Amino acid sequence: MKFCPSCAAPVAQRVPDGDHLPRSVCTACGAIHYRNPKLISGCVPELDGRILICRRAIEPRRGYWTVPAGFMEIGETLQQAAARECHEEALARVSVGSPLAIVHVLHAEQVHVLFRARLADPAFGVGIESLETVLCEEREIPWRDIAFASVEFALRRYLADRGAGREGLHFHTIE
Amino acid sequence: MKFCPSCAAPVAQRVPDGDHLPRSVCTACGAIHYRNPKLISGCVPELDGRILICRRAIEPRRGYWTVPAGFMEIGETLQQAAARECHEEALARVSVGSPLAIVHVLHAEQVHVLFRARLADPAFGVGIESLETVLCEEREIPWRDIAFASVEFALRRYLADRGAGREGLHFHTIE
Numbered sequence: 441m442k443f444c445p446s447c448a449a450p451v452a453q454r455v456p457d458g459d460h461l462p463r464s465v466c467t468a469c470g471a472i473h474y475r476n477p478k479l480i481s482g483c484v485p486e487l488d489g490r491i492l493i494c495r496r497a498i499e500p501r502r503g504y505w506t507v508p509a510g511f512m513e514i515g516e517t518l519q520q521a522a523a524r525e526c527h528e529e530a531l532a533r534v535s536v537g538s539p540l541a542i543v544h545v546l547h548a549e550q551v552h553v554l555f556r557a558r559l560a561d562p563a564f565g566v567g568i569e570s571l572e573t574v575l576c577e578e579r580e581i582p583w584r585d586i587a588f589a590s591v592e593f594a595l596r597r598y599l600a601d602r603g604a605g606r607e608g609l610h611f612h613t614i615e
Numbered sequence: 616m617k618f619c620p621s622c623a624a625p626v627a628q629r630v631p632d633g634d635h636l637p638r639s640v641c642t643a644c645g646a647i648h649y650r651n652p653k654l655i656s657g658c659v660p661e662l663d664g665r666i667l668i669c670r671r672a673i674e675p676r677r678g679y680w681t682v683p684a685g686f687m688e689i690g691e692t693l694q695q696a697a698a699r700e701c702h703e704e705a706l707a708r709v710s711v712g713s714p715l716a717i718v719h720v721l722h723a724e725q726v727h728v729l730f731r732a733r734l735a736d737p738a739f740g741v742g743i744e745s746l747e748t749v750l751c752e753e754r755e756i757p758w759r760d761i762a763f764a765s766v767e768f769a770l771r772r773y774l775a776d777r778g779a780g781r782e783g784l785h786f787h788t789i790e
Binding site for chain 1: 616620621636654688689690721
């Protein structure tokens with residue numbers, strides 16, 4: 441941020457009174473503009489034991505595989521965001537279940553929240569952000585071509601929990 | 616947002632190509648500025664069955680009671696944010712435990728994440744954002760003067776779970 445979104449004057453990096461970190465402070469109107477981590481919500485959609493994954497049509501990591509996930513919007517819940525992303529990326533309707541993983545992606549300034557989900561009907565397709573989408577067996581997951589470490593973490597925990605007949609919530613931090 | 620934080624030109628509300636919602640788009644450089652929900656992290660700190668609560672010295676809800684919580688910063692985990700807020704508001708060192716509640720506060724454009732926590736040592740005090748802090752028994756909680764619905768939700772679930780000998784994670788949405 442170089443300019444104040446409220447009044448267009450330049451901002452300076454300054455520690456406001458009573459604060460402990462430098463913030464973008466407007467040199468004219470004094471407004472303080474905070475930067476905070478952004479929330480990504482997604483899910484691992486399952487149908488009859490197979491998992492729905494998407495090959496990304498957009499950067500970052502175009503051509504690599506992910507589960508449906510994306511930035512949470514104002515006015516929706518994490519579960520609604522996960523279901524919406526699933527529809528946008530794979531034209532699939534899901535029923536969102538238990539929380540699976542919360543991953544702090546520090547370098548990206550993001551928190552990724554992944555849920556378990558079930559396809560509410562077997563229909564799915566290829567959304568505009570995807571090159572292809574497939575329902576795959578555990579042994580078919582393209583581990584070497586997974587787009588993000590948070591997605592690999594969530595998928596591995598999902599499968600381990602499923603194998604053990606439990607549904608845990610797993611925290612992880614990526615520096 | 617009225618002006619572009621990158622180049623200071625006016626922004627317009629416009630649905631970008633391939634998007635489905637209006638965003639703040641710069642009329643000069645074309646930068647798209649997204650607005651997303653902000654994360655609040657906090658905890659319910661316990662010591663010998665009593666809960667540490669703080670009376671707010673700042674708006675909103677000055678004079679009302681809360682558990683330690685606040686905006687998550689860039690570069691920290693949710694657990695680190697919860698521990699930091701506890702230190703800032705009550706000069707207390709805590710060990711952060713299991714996730715207790717995730718509350719979507721739609722009108723505030725926030726997601727509140729609350730954890731269980733234990734005071735790592737019995738010392739605590741009054742941080743600059745607090746008017747007073749107390750360790751209180753369940754029967755002493757000032758239910759009519761709790762600052763936020765998300766905090767009341769988390770406290771009630773905390774106590775119900777504790778009474779039942781379990782540690783659940785509870786979702787809630789406030790319109």
